[in-house]
Each structure stands twice: as C-alpha cells, then as structure tokens.
Amino acid sequence: MKPIKTIFNKVINRKRLDTDDGLALLKQADLLTMGELANTVRKRLHPKRIVTFVVDRNINYTNVCVNKCAFCAFYREANSPEAYILSKDEIFRKIEATIDQGGTQILMQGGVHPDLELDYFEDLFSSIKSRFSIQIHSLSPAEITFLSQKADITVIDTLKRLNKAGLDSIPGGGAEILVDRVRKKVSPNKIRWRQWADVMKAAHTLGMPSTATMMFGSVETEKEIISHMVRLREIQDDTGGFTAFIPWTYQPGNTKLGGRSATAVEYLKVLALSRIMLDNFDNIQASWVTQGAKIAQVALEFGANDFGSTMIEENVVAAAGVTFRMTQQEIVNLIQDAGYHAAQRDTTYNILRKFSTKA
Numbered sequence: 001m002k003p004i005k006t007i008f009n010k011v012i013n014r015k016r017l018d019t020d021d022g023l024a025l026l027k028q029a030d031l032l033t034m035g036e037l038a039n040t041v042r043k044r045l046h047p048k049r050i051v052t053f054v055v056d057r058n059i060n061y062t063n064v065c066v067n068k069c070a071f072c073a074f075y076r077e078a079n080s081p082e083a084y085i086l087s088k089d090e091i092f093r094k095i096e097a098t099i100d101q102g103g104t105q106i107l108m109q110g111g112v113h114p115d116l117e118l119d120y121f122e123d124l125f126s127s128i129k130s131r132f133s134i135q136i137h138s139l140s141p142a143e144i145t146f147l148s149q150k151a152d153i154t155v156i157d158t159l160k161r162l163n164k165a166g167l168d169s170i171p172g173g174g175a176e177i178l179v180d181r182v183r184k185k186v187s188p189n190k191i192r193w194r195q196w197a198d199v200m201k202a203a204h205t206l207g208m209p210s211t212a213t214m215m216f217g218s219v220e221t222e223k224e225i226i227s228h229m230v231r232l233r234e235i236q237d238d239t240g241g242f243t244a245f246i247p248w249t250y251q252p253g254n255t256k257l258g259g260r261s262a263t264a265v266e267y268l269k270v271l272a273l274s275r276i277m278l279d280n281f282d283n284i285q286a287s288w289v290t291q292g293a294k295i296a297q298v299a300l301e302f303g304a305n306d307f308g309s310t311m312i313e314e315n316v317v318a319a320a321g322v323t324f325r326m327t328q329q330e331i332v333n334l335i336q337d338a339g340y341h342a343a344q345r346d347t348t349y350n351i352l353r354k355f356s357t358k359a
C-alpha cells in the first residue's frame with residue numbers, strides 16, 4: 001500500500017488520485033485527516049462558504065415495482081393491498097402545494113410499474129408543464145431503461161420524447177454501487193452498471209443534466225466504493241453533465257437484505273473521500289435524510305457544500321423506518337450555526353435567494 005504522505009501531497013498539489021490512492025486513504029487515514037483533506041478541496045471550489053439547498057418534493061407516483069431490490073423497503077407487489085398509483089389530480093395537488101412553499105423542483109420516481117409506459121409519462125409531463133412552472137427532475141435510469149425496452153426504441157430516443165414532453169433533468173437514483181458483483185446481490189433484476197451509465201451519458205448528450213448517487217454500507221467492499229467513484233469521474237470527464245454527487249447509506253429496516261447501517265464515521269470518511277476523488281464534480285451533497293440533521297451539519301466539514309433538498313415529502317427512506325424531517329428554516333439555521341452562508345438554489349445550482357446571517 002502506498003505511503004499515506006505521498007497521497008496527501010498529491011491532494012495538496014491538485015493531482016488526481018487513482019484507485020490505489022483512494023483505497024490507501026480509506027484504509028489508513030483517520031477521520032479528522034480525511035476531513036481536513038476534503039475541506040482543503042472544498043474551499044478551493046467554494047471559497048465563499050456558501051452552502052446551498054433546493055426546495056422540492058419527492059413524488060413517488062407508484063410503489064409497484066418489477067425490480068424487487070433486496071435493499072428496498074418501499075416497493076409493493078402489484079396485487080398488494082398497499083399498492084398504489086397516484087392519480088394525475090393527486091400529483092397536481094402535490095405540485096401546487098410545493099410551489100406554494102417556494103418549491104422549484106419535483107422529483108418523481110417509482111417503482112418500475114409494469115403497466116406504465118412511455119405515453120403515460122409523456123402525457124403526465126406535458127400536463128404538468130401546461131399547468132405549472134416547475135423543474136421536472138424525474139425518472140431514474142432504471143425507469144428510463146424500462147420505458148425504452150417497453151417501447152422497443154433506444155434510450156436516447158426515449159429521452160428525446162420525455163424531454164420534449166417536459167422532463168428537464170434526471171436524478172441519479174438507482175446507482176447503488178456501480179459494480180455488477182454488488183448489483184447482482186442487492187438488486188439482481190435491475191439494470192447493470194453500464195446501462196445506468198448509458199442513460200446518464202445519453203441524457204448529458206441531449207443537454208439534460210443529472211445528479212449521481214451512491215448507496216453504500218450494504219455488501220460492497222471498500223475497493224468497490226472507489227471503483228464507483230472512478231466510473232463516475234470517467235463519465236464526468238466525457239460529458240460534464242453531472243451537477244452533484246450524493247452519497248447516502250443503506251438503511252436496512254424492513255428490507256429482505258437486512259444487516260446493519262453504516263456508522264457516522266464510515267459515512268463521513270466516504271463522503272470526504274468522494275470530495276477528494278471526484279475532482280471534476282463541483283457539488284457534493286450531505287444526506288440529512290439518512291444521517292439526521294447533526295451529522296449532516298458535520299458533513300459540511302467533510303467536503304459537502306450542499307444540503308440537498310427540503311424534501312417536503314419523502315417516502316422511500318421513510319419506508320425503512322428512518323424519518324428525519326426538516327423545515328426550510330431548520331436547514332437554514334443548521335447551515336448558519338455551522339458557520340456557513342445559507343442559500344436556496346435551483347436544480348442546476350443557480351442561487352435564487354441568500355439568507356441573511358444571524359447577528
């Protein structure tokens with residue numbers, strides 16, 4: 001394993017880390033050293049100490065899913081008494097309430113429902129756009145791939161049609177770990193890592209930005225965490241279309257996979273490593289939804305410059321029994337109490353509103 005000092009020097013001298021460097025850091029560097037290195041990189045990119053967040057709502061239009069991932073507590077079988085598809089009117093009411101609270105974005109994700117095809121989403125998105133001025137940041141690569149297969153057209157043609165109907169940008173969900181050994185264990189029916197990457201590359205080619213996520217803390221190795229980051233970095237080198245990286249931890253409650261949750265230390269070290277490894281990503285989000293407010297606040301010293309979203313509604317992590325909730329004011333207070341300037345942003349990180357710092 002490489003001497004740790006050599007790797008510190010690479011970070012300080014703005015040199016890109018390779019997989020072995022990342023692994024050595026994760027295995028050998030202590031928590032505070034990782035934080036210091038990540039903070040050094042964050043300060044270069046965000047010297048004004050601004051921490052952003054977006055006001056949005058997750059709308060889970062259905063909980064029926066053909067993929068049945070072992071780590072997921074949200075999905076239901078089509079014949080379950082708890083299975084649902086939201087009506088258009090219910091979706092419209094949720095969007096209206098989001099806009100009333102200053103929201104600028106909706107994140108619509110299922111379930112991959114076997115009966116909801118491309119024309120359903122074209123109709124839904126165009127109906128939303130004809131009524132509301134809001135960013136439609138929706139459908140993960142697994143849903144988009146399924147729609148393209150059902151319609152028997154390419155992913156890029158599927159995205160063109162969705163984009164024309166009103167889809168603006170793509171959330172990075174369903175990345176889990178972009179290594180097929182892990183995917184075969186935690187989500188064997190879901191798309192493989194190359195399909196996830198192909199959807200993102202196609203979206204970026206069309207000028208549709210996306211985020212990238214990583215769910216860790218289940219069955220992956222440390223090296224696989226780093227492979228995930230390197231694969232994202234390579235896509236970003238090619239397209240520049242990722243707006244942010246969002247690492248979050250597996251929540252075992254009510255899942256088939258079971259097991260334990262990652263500790264706060266494991267979360268913060270991986271978060272810090274992502275800031276150091278992903279040298280072509282501007283924004284790294286803290287995950288208060290899985291970590292709670294206090295660890296999310298600490299995450300700002302470990303490379304994060306964004307508090308994610310207010311999530312007026314969140315159902316997927318809540319299904320695993322984790323129900324942290326926060327108002328916009330609480331997010332602003334947390335950011336300010338940590339010594340940063342809070343700002344509301346839009347989906348592509350334009351600042352919409354700055355909050356005056358407390359005296």
Ligand code: SF4
Binds near residue numbers: 110111
């Ligand atoms: S994680 Fe997504 S794709 Fe997997 S079962 Fe849950 S809803 Fe379906």
